[in-house]
Amino acid sequence: MSHVLVLGANGQIAREAIDLFLKETDVRLTLYLRKSSRLGNIDSNRARVIDGDVMDQVKLKDAMNGVDVVYVNLAGDLEQYARTIVETMKSVGVKRLIFISSMGIYDEVPGQKYSSILDPYRKAASIVEASDLDYTILRPAWFTRSNEIDYEITQKGEPFKGREVSCKSVAALVVKLAESPELEIRRSLGVSKPH
Numbered sequence: 631m632s633h634v635l636v637l638g639a640n641g642q643i644a645r646e647a648i649d650l651f652l653k654e655t656d657v658r659l660t661l662y663l664r665k666s667s668r669l670g671n672i673d674s675n676r677a678r679v680i681d682g683d684v685m686d687q688v689k690l691k692d693a694m695n696g697v698d699v700v701y702v703n704l705a706g707d708l709e710q711y712a713r714t715i716v717e718t719m720k721s722v723g724v725k726r727l728i729f730i731s732s733m734g735i736y737d738e739v740p741g742q743k744y745s746s747i748l749d750p751y752r753k754a755a756s757i758v759e760a761s762d763l764d765y766t767i768l769r770p771a772w773f774t775r776s777n778e779i780d781y782e783i784t785q786k787g788e789p790f791k792g793r794e795v796s797c798k799s800v801a802a803l804v805v806k807l808a809e810s811p812e813l814e815i816r817r818s819l820g821v822s823k824p825h
């Protein structure tokens with residue numbers, strides 16, 4: 631049974647993914663977040679909860695002990711976060727990383743020019759790609775709250791397709807990747823609802 635560490639467990643995609651992990655898999659979870667009381671009741675047989683900031687490297691290292699997959703669902707200083715997470719994974723010896731970034735980081739969206747708002751996402755992705763980790767970067771389109779799982783992926787180097795995707799679709803892809811250690815390794819995937 632694999633063990634997944636969720637960093638930023640109160641994020642909107644993370645909450646959807648945690649729901650799916652608990653309902654549809656027997657994966658064990660470690661949920662890492664600030665102000666953990668926000669999570670409410672979580673079955674302690676399935677998940678442990680760690681209250682912490684991702685920049686607290688001692689706590690982060692401890693959280694990574696014994697996990698098979700690190701799933702990063704953060705917003706903010708992503709460049710610094712990526713550096714810290716990659717370094718800590720190396721030091722603990724965890725290889726599998728699923729990292730949520732954004733569409734547009736390679737200027738790959740037809741009709742949309744690259745904007746500096748994406749700099750932290752782009753820099754974080756470069757740090758992940760320069761590592762020797764078994765990473766999958768996800769580049770989702772704009773999130774919708776639609777209660778559906780409906781997505782297609784594009785690989786790095788291909789033009790991005792579509793403009794939006796449901797949170798639930800991104801969460802479902804995270805769960806699928808976390809359960810399939812050989813899937814989409816060292817890839818960066820665009821994720822969007824098919825037209």
Ligand SMILES: NC(=O)c1ccc[n+]([C@@H]2O[C@H](COP(=O)([O-])OP(=O)(O)OC[C@H]3O[C@@H](n4cnc5c(N)ncnc54)[C@H](OP(=O)(O)O)[C@@H]3O)[C@@H](O)[C@H]2O)c1
Pocket residue numbers: 637638639640641642643644662663664665682683684685703704705706707730731732733769770771772773
């Ligand atoms: N909205 C869109 O349409 C869209 C589209 C594509 C990509 N994205 C990106 O996809 C990613 C995931 O999205 P989301 O909506 O699930 O994110 P979200 O709801 O904004 O959650 C991000 C989480 O990161 C946590 N966080 C930030 N800094 C932290 C730190 N130092 N230590 C611990 N936790 C920290 C936040 O915790 P706190 O609650 O404690 O602040 C928050 O829960 C984001 O980077 C987002 O920008 C968004």
